[in-house]
Amino acid sequence: xxxxxxxxxxxxxxxxxxxxxxxxxxxxxxxxxxxxxxxxxxxxxxxxxxxxxxxxxxxxxxxxxxxxxxxxxxx
Numbered sequence: 509x510x511x512x513x514x515x516x517x518x519x520x521x522x523x524x525x526x527x528x529x530x531x532x533x534x535x536x537x538x539x540x541x542x543x544x545x546x547x548x549x550x551x552x553x554x555x556x557x558x559x560x561x562x563x564x565x566x567x568x569x570x571x572x573x574x575x576x577x578x579x580x581x582x583x
Contacts, residue, residue, distance in 0.1 A: 509523035509524060509525045509532065509534055510523060510524060510525065510526075510560075511523050512524055512560065512563060512566065513562075513563025513564075514563060514564070515562075515563045515564045516564060519536075519564075519566065519567040519568075520535050520536050520537075520567045521533055521534070521535060521536070521560075521566050521567045521570075522534045522535060522536045524560040524566070526557050526560065526561075529544060529545040529546075529550070529553065530542060530543060530544040530545070530553065530579075531543050531553055531556045531557055531560060532582070533556075533560075533566070533570070534583075535567075538583060539581060539583060540581070540582040540583040541578040541580075541581055541582065542578060542579045542580050542581075542582055543556060543574065543577060543578050543579065544579045546579065547577050547578055547579035548574050548577035548578070549577070552573060552574055552577065555569065556569060556570070556574070
């Protein structure tokens with residue numbers, strides 16, 4: 509996984525991993541969630557990928573738009 513930059517220092521996201529049709533997100537509490545096209549929609553996943561790469565806004569977007577749209581909790 510790649511460390512999330514968190515440019516503002518206010519995110520609960522610690523790291524992420526990007527795949528063709530998914531993003532895996534690790535939160536500061538250690539929880540790892542898999543979000544996929546099937547579970548959250550391709551537009552949301554692509555937006556999450558862009559936010560992850562930019563290092564800003566990923567946690568807020570998950571909270572606001574995706575919430576429980578993960579495929580599974582892995583840890």
